Amino acid sequence: MNIGIIWGSDSGDTEDVMEYMVKKLSKYDVESIHVESSSINDFTKFDLLLLGISTWYDGDLQSDWERFFPTFQKINFRGKSIAIFGLGDQYSYEDYFVDGVGILAKEVIRNEGEIIGNWPTEGYEFAESKALLNKDLFYGLALDEGNQYELTKDRVDKWLSMLGFILSDFDLVVKSQ
Numbered sequence: 001m002n003i004g005i006i007w008g009s010d011s012g013d014t015e016d017v018m019e020y021m022v023k024k025l026s027k028y029d030v031e032s033i034h035v036e037s038s039s040i041n042d043f044t045k046f047d048l049l050l051l052g053i054s055t056w057y058d059g060d061l062q063s064d065w066e067r068f069f070p071t072f073q074k075i076n077f078r079g080k081s082i083a084i085f086g087l088g089d090q091y092s093y094e095d096y097f098v099d100g101v102g103i104l105a106k107e108v109i110r111n112e113g114e115i116i117g118n119w120p121t122e123g124y125e126f127a128e129s130k131a132l133l134n135k136d137l138f139y140g141l142a143l144d145e146g147n148q149y150e151l152t153k154d155r156v157d158k159w160l161s162m163l164g165f166i167l168s169d170f171d172l173v174v175k176s177q
């Protein structure tokens with residue numbers, strides 16, 4: 001099975017998470033592509049696609065995603081399973097928490113793709129979010145590096161396991177050296 005991770009990051013947080021995921025998924029054939037250098041074909045050529053995005057300026061897409069968005073809207077996702085992870089700040093932007101996840105998810109669904117990897121809202125405090133599938137679930141994984149940095153690795157591990165991946169234990173390997 002091959003896995004693609006297409007991502008964009010303004011201050012490096014989503015990039016860090018992407019790098020962590022690539023290591024955790026090292027048992028698989030994984031390719032990481034910056035959204036800025038992606039083509040439509042990159043969104044449909046993988047068995048499973050993960051999208052990584054942060055939210056900026058009161059609910060806006062991360063800048064590279066924003067530039068790519070008109071193209072993204074034209075992609076036909078029929079028969080494709082897509083999982084989205086998003087970075088945000090639940091306290092400073094409580095009315096727009098990880099909105100980017102919801103904006104991308106709704107486009108995928110509108111263009112006939114399936115969103116997998118819905119994630120519980122329990123453990124987060126925010127007022128509003130476009131990333132809500134319902135009151136109990138986000139469309140995808142929500143991460144908050146500013147306020148809940150210590151939870152990120154555990155959340156990522158759980159989410160990847162939930163998606164059915166067997167993860168590499170590179171943390172243990174590093175510690176035993």
Ligand SMILES: Cc1cc2nc3c(=O)[nH]c(=O)nc-3n(C[C@H](O)[C@H](O)[C@H](O)COP(=O)(O)O)c2cc1C
Pocket residue numbers: 008009010011012013014015053054055056057058059060062087088089090093096097098099145146
């Ligand atoms: C000016 C500014 C605006 C932001 N706007 C939002 C927002 O609307 N919603 C949100 O959830 N997070 C918001 N954030 C938080 C970022 O999404 C968060 O810092 C994230 O980790 C950045 O990831 P990146 O480095 O991959 O771009 C904002 C941060 C800054 C500095």
